[in-house]
Amino acid sequence: MIKEEIQKALTNANLSGALTRFSEAYVISRKKIYEGLDFEALREQIVSSKSYTADHLDELVNQFIKSATDNGAKVFFTQNPDEVRNYIIELAKKNNVKSVVKSKSMATEEIHLNKYLQEAGIEVNETDLGEWIIQLAGQRPSHMVLPAIHLTRHDVSDIFTKKVEPIEPDISRMVKFARKHLRRKFMTADMGITGANIAIAETGTLVVCTNEGNARLTMALPKIHVAVVGVEKLVAKIEDTFPILRTLARSATVQIITSYVSFVNAQTEHTDGSKKELHIILFDNNRSKLAKDPLFKQTFQCIRCASCLNVCPVFRIIGGHVFGRVYTGGIGTILTAWTEGLKASKDIQGLCIQCGNCVKVCPGKINIPDLILELRKKLAKEEGLNFKTKAIYSVVNNRKLFHTILRTASKLQKPFEKQGFIRHLPFFLSELTEQRSLPAIADVAFRDRFKNIKQPKSDRKALFYAGCLIDFAYPEIGEALVKLLNTAGIEVLFPEEQTCCGAPARYSGVMDVAANNSKQNVEALLSLNAEYIVSACPTCTVALKKQFIKDLIDQDYKEDVIKKAQEVSTKAIDASALINKLIKEGKINFKKSNEQTFTYHDPCHLIRSLNIYMEPRESLQSSGLKLIEMFESDTCCGMGGSYSLKFPEISGIILKRKLENIKKTGVKLVCTDCPGCVMQIRGGVDKEGLDIQVKHSLDILVERLQSNNEK
The missing domain is CATH 3.40.50.1860 (Rossmann fold)
Incomplete structure (x- = not known):
């Protein structure tokens, strides 16, 4: 199913074109919009306030309910999305509501509110321009901030023409067209529904940010205003809103601030002089469980700017209709697992390429790739492995068998190998060589070549951790490292018991295999004494410095094994850093x-x-x-x-x-x-x-x- 969706997205030139153009412009504009600001300081403030929310969620929920109630609002708190929908439908029936206008709200998307209101006979009209277009098209948003980014002006013109009335694909005319038709909806609506970007517990205030002014009309014109707010939007004090407001628009749409920032904390008068009703629905939907999870609680730091989507190399190719459900992209994968269930995220988990591009731009400093790895672990543990996967990882788990197979493959590849490349593969494997040639496995592995390298003896020693690719595909890289270190007066040692760093298993969530690889490597690398443990593969270096420890802790290995992994970590260094250090010291010229x-x-x-x-x-x-x-x-x-x-x-x-x-x-x-x-x-x-x-x-x-x- 996911493969079919990917293929459909790849054939949509408009989709990739629109997302790529936006992504390119976004990166450049974002850099400029943050000039003169200390982004790291703002991030730390957001992390501090939002992690406080996660740690004091029950307290802040109660404080907000009291403060908002004192302001005259009617506050309803529930764990259950069904109760949110029922509350709104019953409120609408009680007040004879026939039509509803809505401003952009991911919370209402999450509970599929529109569908239920329409089934209850209530007309619902989205008033955010992008959301209205999507509603008319019968689609769901493809982006959390820019819901119609996947559509061209010609697409929008066709949608308006089919669903409303004919209009040319001229952007300014279509905007005026939308304004005219939506204005009628505002004037006749009986209820307005919004979300909120922030909810301040101290004052019972909602903060709503928009660029089109539609949210203000949604709140001001109908006699009833309902705000649907997930509890993760809570902050303790009004001061906590400032870093969020300073980063939200900059990160989302590269603006200094959104055109409209509304603070709502009291009932207001309607145009006929009567008091408007303000209903605030705080809902949980597993967010309290999320807040209590020591790893996943950091998702409370998400301010829904979608900057992670804007820099994701995968998202800009396939878009949110493939990479996501209600919530899209990497962060959407995590939110989906918690709001819809782990299995709902199964297909989209694998789409994250683990490049980490999202981490550097996230105002909340959420480590999205790491959390997706945790989801993969959970899924692998919950569902188990199929026979094929078990067979593959049983090989990786056996160092001698794994290396024997690679050596055998170097002989079997001969019919397909030419000038060091495998350019074509037969049958179902052909897809692997459509976009690139594959490297041939080396005739002689590095571990075998190393035995014949003559080195000068030295008191300074470094262990070389080769990793699979250098060992069996690119042994010349290993030889180059040995030569450079020898030039700097360092003798290189190579523990033969070293094996795969565990990355294939680790990034698939198969943690028992990854941990076993970690244990084997720790024992091999500490079998010899050296000043450095050097890797020329960053993925392996990350494993040496960070992942081995995490793997062993995760799989409940004994404390002495974990301490050995920590010793490996302190000695581990990437070759790029070590060689640069030696050059600066004048050891390599x-x-x-x-x-x-x-x-x-x-x-x-x-x-x-x-x-x-x-x-x-x-x-x-x-x-x-x-x-x-x-x-x-x-x-x-x-x-x-x-x-x-x-x-x-x-x-x-x-x-x-x-x-x-x-x-x-x-x-x-x-x-x-x-x-x-x-x-x-x-x-x-x-x-x-x-x-x-x-x-x-x-x-x-x-x-x-x-x-x-x-x-």
């Missing part, structure tokens, strides 16, 4: 000759999980290379480990965009510090027949080092 231009691709784990950005650039430039930055250098190449095998159609499109950005620089050399990125980009370059080299930085550095020595 290059002659700056034959200056060549290059561009650099930032591996996702290197820049975001390890915060390493300048170091590899500095190292390469110190060797005499001239850097030309590519557009979106820090955007995922589409590899994502096993992601490129599960979703090759999405991975391939992300790769194509990366190749276009590379070609625009005009360089003939692309450097990166991740063997997975080398595999993805080099495979794409080969498939397109481009005259461009793609190399791990270590390969380039050692080449220039060797040429210097020859001189």
Whole structure:
């Protein structure tokens, strides 16, 4: 089912075009709109106030109910979405409500309120322009802030023409058209329904932010105003609203502030002089359980700006109708699991490529990729593994068997291998080589080559953790690292018992396998004593520094094993950082000759999980290379480990965009510090027949080092 939805989205040129144009403009405009502001300080304030909400939820709910009731509002609190719908329908029947106008509200989308009101014979009209278009089209929003972003002006013109009356696809005319028709709805509505962006417990105040003024009309004109608010919108004090208001519009629509910010905390008079009714429905729908979860409580820090969607490389290809349900994108996956149930998020969990691009822009500092991994763990534990998956991971769990299979595959690949690449695969595997060529497995693995490397003896020693790709596909990267470290006076050791870092199992939620890999590696790496444990793959480095510990704790391993993992963590360092350090210390030197231009691709784990950005650039430039930055250098190449095998159609499109950005620089050399990125980009370059080299930085550095020595 999900594969069919993906294919449908991929054939929609309007969808990818609209989302890509918006995403490109968003990144540039967002950077400008935050100039002069301390974004990190604002984030910390939001984290502080919203985590307080999660920790004191019951208290704040009671405080808000009292404050709002004292202001004259009628407040109804419930755990159950059915009770929200029933309350509104009964209120409407009691007051003979025939028509309702609504402003944009994700909370009412969550409980499918419109459907139930219509079934009760009540006319419902969305008044946010995007929501009205979607309502007329019979669709659901594809984006939490920009619900109709997937539609072109021609699409909108067709919808208006079919559902209302003929109108040309001229934007200004269509806006006037919508204003004219919606104004009639406002004037005749008996009830107005809104959501709220913030609910202040101290004063019983609702804060509603809009750009079209429709929410104010929805609240002001009908005699009854109903606000449907999830309890996560609560904050303790009015001061807590300020950092949210300063970041919400900047992060959502790159504005300084929304056009209208309304503070509602009291009954007002209707135009005929009567008192308006203000009903506030606070609802839970598993949010209190979310607040009590030590990991997932951070979702209370979400201010619904959807900035995570705007920078997601997957979302801009397939959109929210595929990547999401009511709530869309990565954060939508998490909210879906809690509001609709874990199984409802099953298909969309896998769409996250784990690039972490969302984390850096989230005003609430929510680690969306990590939380999605937790959902995968829960699902794997709840549903178990099918026979095929069990078979695969039983192999990965057995180091000797796994390595034997890889060595055997290096022989069996011969009919398909040419010049180091596998360019075509037969039958159902053909999809894997449509967008890129695959690397051939090396004839001789690094672990076997290492035995023949002659090194000078030294008191300074480093253990090399190779990871699967360097060990069995790109052994030359490992050899380059050994040469560079030897030049700096460091002897390299290679524990043969090391195995896969567990990433394939970890990112699939199969934690017992990942933890077993972690334990095997910890024991292997501590079997020899060294100053450093070095990896030339950022995914492996993250495993060494962070994931091994988490895996072992998660699977309840003994304290002594966890302490060993912590010891590995303190010694672990990525090769890009260590080599840069040694260059700066004068231990590795290059002659700056034959200056060549290059561009650099930032591996996702290197820049975001390890915060390493300048170091590899500095190292390469110190060797005499001239850097030309590519557009979106820090955007995922589409590899994502096993992601490129599960979703090759999405991975391939992300790769194509990366190749276009590379070609625009005009360089003939692309450097990166991740063997997975080398595999993805080099495979794409080969498939397109481009005259461009793609190399791990270590390969380039050692080449220039060797040429210097020859001189």
